[in-house]
Amino acid sequence: MARVPSGRVHNLINIAAYSVLAAATLVASRLEAVVVTPAQGLWFTLAYAAGTFLLSPDLDLAEGRVDSKRHWGVLGVLWVPYGMLFSHRGWSHTWLVGPLTRLLYVALIVALVLGLLTYLVPGLTLPTLPEPLSWKVAAPLLVGYYLSQWLHLIADGVRPDHGARRVRRK
Numbered sequence: 001m002a003r004v005p006s007g008r009v010h011n012l013i014n015i016a017a018y019s020v021l022a023a024a025t026l027v028a029s030r031l032e033a034v035v036v037t038p039a040q041g042l043w044f045t046l047a048y049a050a051g052t053f054l055l056s057p058d059l060d061l062a063e064g065r066v067d068s069k070r071h072w073g074v075l076g077v078l079w080v081p082y083g084m085l086f087s088h089r090g091w092s093h094t095w096l097v098g099p100l101t102r103l104l105y106v107a108l109i110v111a112l113v114l115g116l117l118t119y120l121v122p123g124l125t126l127p128t129l130p131e132p133l134s135w136k137v138a139a140p141l142l143v144g145y146y147l148s149q150w151l152h153l154i155a156d157g158v159r160p161d162h163g164a165r166r167v168r169r170k
């Protein structure tokens with residue numbers, strides 16, 4: 001079996017990379033080479049942390065015991081179907097589709113919970129988003145999330161054409 005980093009090692013790699021990036025961004029903005037607003041930094045950081053600790057590609061092992069499932073506490077059981085659905089280091093570990101599968105999975109669970117709530121509590125009004133998500137928010141969120149995922153894949157030794165090669169081999 002190939003040696004792959006454990007959840008703890010992945011977390012350490014991502015934290016180290018974040019520290020370097022944060023320091024570099026700080027220096028670059030001092031030199032006025034880049035402009036990062038506090039809000040952009042916050043959205044990036046939140047998405048990066050969520051991607052590192054809550055939405056790791058290794059949730060494809062959630063039918064068993066895995067670090068990223070433990071971070072969800074009791075809600076970790078929600079990831080068991082995901083773990084059964086996706087084989088370890090399969091589609092879950094592709095560069096573009098992989099991170100997307102976990103976002104869609106969360107969206108699906110949220111939709112199911114909200115659907116159930118409105119069914120059980122008739123007349124319940126759900127809070128609506130104040131305005132459509134603007135790119136000012138969406139861009140740092142996406143960059144932060146995808147970067148955290150790609151660092152995991154790089155540490156796993158997964159190449160960006162992973163999905164394509166798998167399909168071709170079949």
Ligand SMILES: [Zn+2]
Binds near residue numbers: 004156
């Ligand atoms: Zn992995």
